[in-house]
Amino acid sequence: MRRRSWAALLWGLLLGLCLWPGVLPPLLAPLAGGEAPTLDVPLWRLTAGHLGLVLLAGALVLLLAVPLVLYATRPGRAAVLGLVGALAGLGQTVPTLAILALAVPLLGFGPAPTLLGLVLYGLVPVVSNGVAGLRGVSPDVLDAARGMGMTARQRLWRVEVPLALPVWWAGVRTSLVFGVATATVGAALGAGGLGRPIIDGLSQQNTALVLLGALPTALLALTLDALLGLAAPEEG
Amino acid sequence: MIELQGLTKSYGDTAAAAVRDLSLTFPAGRVTALLGPSGCGKTTTLRMINRLIQPTSGTVRLAGRDTRELSPEALRRGMGYVIQRVGLFPHLTVGRNVAAVPELLGWPAARVRARVDELLGLVGLEPGVYRGKRPAELSGGQAQRVGVARALAADPPVLLMDEPFGALDPLAREALQGKVLEIQRRLAKTVVLVTHDIPEALRMADQIALMQSGELAQFGSPDDLVRRPASAFVAQFMGQDAALEQLGGVRVGALARPGDAHGLPRLPAEADARTALALMLRQGTDAVAVVGEGGAVVGVARFRDLGHDPRSGDA
Numbered sequence: 001m002r003r004r005s006w007a008a009l010l011w012g013l014l015l016g017l018c019l020w021p022g023v024l025p026p027l028l029a030p031l032a033g034g035e036a037p038t039l040d041v042p043l044w045r046l047t048a049g050h051l052g053l054v055l056l057a058g059a060l061v062l063l064l065a066v067p068l069v070l071y072a073t074r075p076g077r078a079a080v081l082g083l084v085g086a087l088a089g090l091g092q093t094v095p096t097l098a099i100l101a102l103a104v105p106l107l108g109f110g111p112a113p114t115l116l117g118l119v120l121y122g123l124v125p126v127v128s129n130g131v132a133g134l135r136g137v138s139p140d141v142l143d144a145a146r147g148m149g150m151t152a153r154q155r156l157w158r159v160e161v162p163l164a165l166p167v168w169w170a171g172v173r174t175s176l177v178f179g180v181a182t183a184t185v186g187a188a189l190g191a192g193g194l195g196r197p198i199i200d201g202l203s204q205q206n207t208a209l210v211l212l213g214a215l216p217t218a219l220l221a222l223t224l225d226a227l228l229g230l231a232a233p234e235e236g
Numbered sequence: 237m238i239e240l241q242g243l244t245k246s247y248g249d250t251a252a253a254a255v256r257d258l259s260l261t262f263p264a265g266r267v268t269a270l271l272g273p274s275g276c277g278k279t280t281t282l283r284m285i286n287r288l289i290q291p292t293s294g295t296v297r298l299a300g301r302d303t304r305e306l307s308p309e310a311l312r313r314g315m316g317y318v319i320q321r322v323g324l325f326p327h328l329t330v331g332r333n334v335a336a337v338p339e340l341l342g343w344p345a346a347r348v349r350a351r352v353d354e355l356l357g358l359v360g361l362e363p364g365v366y367r368g369k370r371p372a373e374l375s376g377g378q379a380q381r382v383g384v385a386r387a388l389a390a391d392p393p394v395l396l397m398d399e400p401f402g403a404l405d406p407l408a409r410e411a412l413q414g415k416v417l418e419i420q421r422r423l424a425k426t427v428v429l430v431t432h433d434i435p436e437a438l439r440m441a442d443q444i445a446l447m448q449s450g451e452l453a454q455f456g457s458p459d460d461l462v463r464r465p466a467s468a469f470v471a472q473f474m475g476q477d478a479a480l481e482q483l484g485g486v487r488v489g490a491l492a493r494p495g496d497a498h499g500l501p502r503l504p505a506e507a508d509a510r511t512a513l514a515l516m517l518r519q520g521t522d523a524v525a526v527v528g529e530g531g532a533v534v535g536v537a538r539f540r541d542l543g544h545d546p547r548s549g550d551a
Contacts, residue, residue, distance in 0.1 A: 144323030147288060147396075148337050148386070149312035162327045 008226035015219040019044040024212060032208035039197060039212070047216050050193035051224075053111055053186070054179040057118035061126055061175060064119070069130035069168075070156070084127060091124045096182055104189055114186025121182055122175040129171025133164030165233045173228040180221040184213065194220070238262040238285060238394065238426060243294035245280050254280045256450040258294070262443075264393075265424035269431055269441035273473070277450040278430045282396055285428060286312045298394070313337055316387030316425070320399040322379045324371035330356070330382050331367040337390040355385040360415055377408030384416065388423070395425045401436065410540055413440060434474060438462070438517060439539060446470055458517045483509035483542060488526050491542070492535030497525035505534060512537055 018024045024043065025036040039046070072080045099120060103113035137160050145155045187195025194213045201209030240260045246253035255277040262268045270278035283289040285296055287308045296303045303311050324333050331352045338348045353363040359381040371379060380400060387395060400416075401409040417440065420427060431437050437444050438458045446453045446461060453473075454466040465471035489505030491512075501515050502525045512524050516539055528534040 138323070138326075140319060140321040140323035141325060142323075143288075143319060144317065144383075145325075147286060147312055147317035147319070149309045149314075149340060151309050154340070159325060163325075 004226060005230060008223065008230055011219055011222040011226055015047075015216060015223050018216050018219060019047055024215065025208075028208035028211050031211065032206055037197070037201070037206060037209040037212050041196075043212065043216060046192065046194050046196060046213075047220060050180070050183055050195075050217070051220060053115065053191060053193060054118065054176060054183050054224075057115055057122055057179055057183075058172070058176050060115075060119045061122040062172070065123055065126040065130060069127055069134065073131055073134040074152075081131065084131065088124050088128045091120060096121060096185055100185060100189055109190035111186070111191045113189050114183060114191035117186070118179050118182055122179050125171040125174040125178070126168075127171075129174075130164065130168045133167035133171075134160055136167065137163045162233075169228075169232050173225060173232070176228065177221050177225045180217060180224060184217055237264040237299060238428070239295075239297040239300075240281070240285075241295045241297070243281070243284060243296065244292045245277075245284060245289060246292050253292070253450050255284070255291075258447075258450070258452055260445055260452060260455060262426055262428055264299075264426045266442040267420060267427040267429055267440055268443045268445060269429045269437040270447060271431055271434070271437045271441075271444050272447035272453070274432060275449075276447040278432075278447050279398055280450075281447070282398055282428055282430045285394075286315050286317060286396055288312075313341060313390065314392050314394065316389075316392045316395040318380075318383050318387045318395070318397040318400045320402040322371075322383040322403075324374075324379055324382055324386070326371050328371075329367065330361075330369045330371065330374070331363075333371065333382055334385045334389050336386060337392075341390055343390075351389060352385075355389055356382075358388070358419060359385045361385070375408070376404050377412055380404060380408075380412060381415070384412075384419075388419075388425075393426055395427045397427065398430045399432070400429070402431075402433070409436075416440070435542075438513070446473065448473075459514055462517070463514060483513055488512045488524070488537050489528075489534070491537040492526035493538070493541070495523070495536030495538070497533045497536050500525040500536065502527050502533070503537075505529075509537070509542055513539075513542060 021042060021044075025038065029036040068084065071077065072084045096117060100113055100117045103116045107113045107116065141159060141163070142155065145159045150158065183191070183193055184195035184198055187193055187199050194217045197209050197213035198217075201207065201211075201213065238261070240258050243255060243258040243260075244253055245255045258277075258281060270281055272278050280289055284291045285303075287296075287303065298311070298314075324330075325336070328336075331349075334352045334355055335348045338351055343351070352367065356363040356366055361378065361381055366374075366378070366382075371382070374382065380403075384400070387397075401412055404412060413436065429437070429440055431440075441458060443455065444458055444461050445455045448469055454461055454470045456464070456466075461470060461474055465474060486509040487505065488503055488507050488509055488511070491509060492505065500521055500523055501519045503512055503515060505526050505528055515524055516522065522540075523536050523538040525533045526535050526537050
């Protein structure tokens, strides 16, 4: 695989530039009749909070998805595997906003409902790619591993997981990058982050303010995607 | 030595058992072929030896010891296992593939490294060239050579081979069969070879167990099966091979080529090729010396040339 290290560098530099105090607002000023959009919190703090929420959700996703995938793909668990597949499919069809809105009465305003939404959505690609990766391991390879005397545990960690990892990692990457975008919606529920200027800008019909949140969000997603691509395990 | 006693595997219905009441001894240091048509239970039998399949009843003894006394993993680490589709680990180098069982057994790294190079050399792959390659970079024949090296890595006394040459093209198959025979002459493993290919069984095996519908049809030397079939099924199965049948109409003289006839059994040029095959099987050679009218050697007829009918010009 070609390692696109230039992408991580480029998007990272652009993101850094946008977050530098006093750089982005004057550039957007022409869109707001010459008046630079202002924020009560520095842009870099909104970004840090945004990324923190996404990464926290990502960690929770991994904590839930890894054992779930490993459990469901062991031999003789076809029923569990079917259930997991059905739930993952269902997860994809329910709108983000619906989950977030339903979570508010339970968890109240603040970052908690957004975190719940991010975890539920983030689970889908990680679980389905994990299952696909593990089920894609050749039966001949597994037969050879068993026939040479590997225990079930050795087969899992020495053969199955390494072979499933490229596909699985792609799922983690999708999950986190989507999380960056999804987390903006959470600002409506008090989660803060880069969604704040977007939502404020929409209500004030201020395009400059919208872009003040949207540009760093896009650059954050691109940077994260490029970095995760660099860290991807090699294809077997 | 591997002894099967009353070995049975049935899936639900006992009348249609995959293997039924099979008793058979695989002699130590010899190649025994499990031969038969597809569905005869030969692979099931092989997989019961290393307990990839649990027998419904009966016992498997390895060197006199019931294999159920060992954990399946410990048992399998003492038996090399080669399968038709090879099953190399695609994420590991050739060297790490060969090192797999020694690593499971916890050998020190230096010993594993030396062993990997020794085995790659043994199967005819230059260690310096192949050690670091990925399985995806190998041809089918090379991959199966690595498969054989991997199976032999921890020097197990037993080698189980399930159609090991079945996926190879004729040239690679011929070469690897020869290589395995050469290795076997040096290492004298107890080899169980599953095959449906009659010429392969005749060439490779010291003993052949011919199976039919989960039962033993005949157990004997290749010569026994060809010349003294125990039943109509055996005669028909061994005779169904067109090449073998054809050999009866080919003169050895037509197959003779220049070569070193030293130490080979001698046969007059007028004899048919089927007799030549029987002679090779009995004497354990790969060729016979062809003797002309005056009693002088006119050439050598080789096993690998038997398959080509000289009359068809396909030589």
